[in-house]
Amino acid sequence: MSRTKVAGTPILLAIDASAAVLAEIARSGDGYPPFNVERLVRKDDNETERLRLTLAVAGFSENELEVLVEAGQLIIRGRQTLRDDGDFLFRGIARRQFQRSFQLKDGMDVVGASLRKGLLIIELTDPSSTHVVRKINISPSL
Template sequence: MRYDWTPLWRSSIGFDRLFDALDEVQRTAEETYPPYNIERIDENRFQISVALAGFTPDEVALTSEQNVLTLEGKKSEKEGKTFLHRGISTRNFKRQFTLADYIEVKGAHFENGLLVIDLQREIPEAMKPRRIEINGAAPSNVTQIESRAA
């Protein structure tokens, strides 16, 4: 079942990314190939592992644009092969992952038939909380001298 977000678009301003994300979640719930895992390594590091048995690095493209990570696979069929049984899927695919703000792709490599994608959250210094010095408070080690008016 697909939900139509159009009525909400008419009455909301500035929530376009939220509705795009909801639509993306709904769309990707229908996709099942290729299978993947998403793992949290620690607070700021993540790893996506995608099962790509039979694919070579030349047949896979990984691109990151804005907050979307796109993985595409195009399998080139070799002529002259006759299969008695074909259980390993080698169909073309396109899978997209929506990344949160400040998540960057650090690298990708093949390991035991899995494409492993390393991600890390890197918040810019300008966005991190910082302590601000408060001026104007009298230091506690200063004594005040009494003065008399003439």
């Protein structure tokens, strides 16, 4: 059920995405900022499936980052403001803008986002993956 689109276009962020597919996605296109996709352990079968998407966004503050869900896509943008905050002898840390898009599987939802130590962490749920067991009663034939 996983599909990829290369060269900076959206990728399908699905629970069953294999490590090989995600590694191929990471190699395609610009690759900035780098990211991880982690499946979080469920405590029981009735809990919804959760994913954690982590992007390395060192140098960006909360107000320079934007996380949107639009038409089934998770869009993350980083826009650093130009600052003349020093007389640099050498500037090796890139100040670049970015946009990453992820096509969300139907039913997936963003729980929240946080920025810690240069990592933007976005948590997602997939309520459709909840394991439900239903007992079907057998009625006697008439």
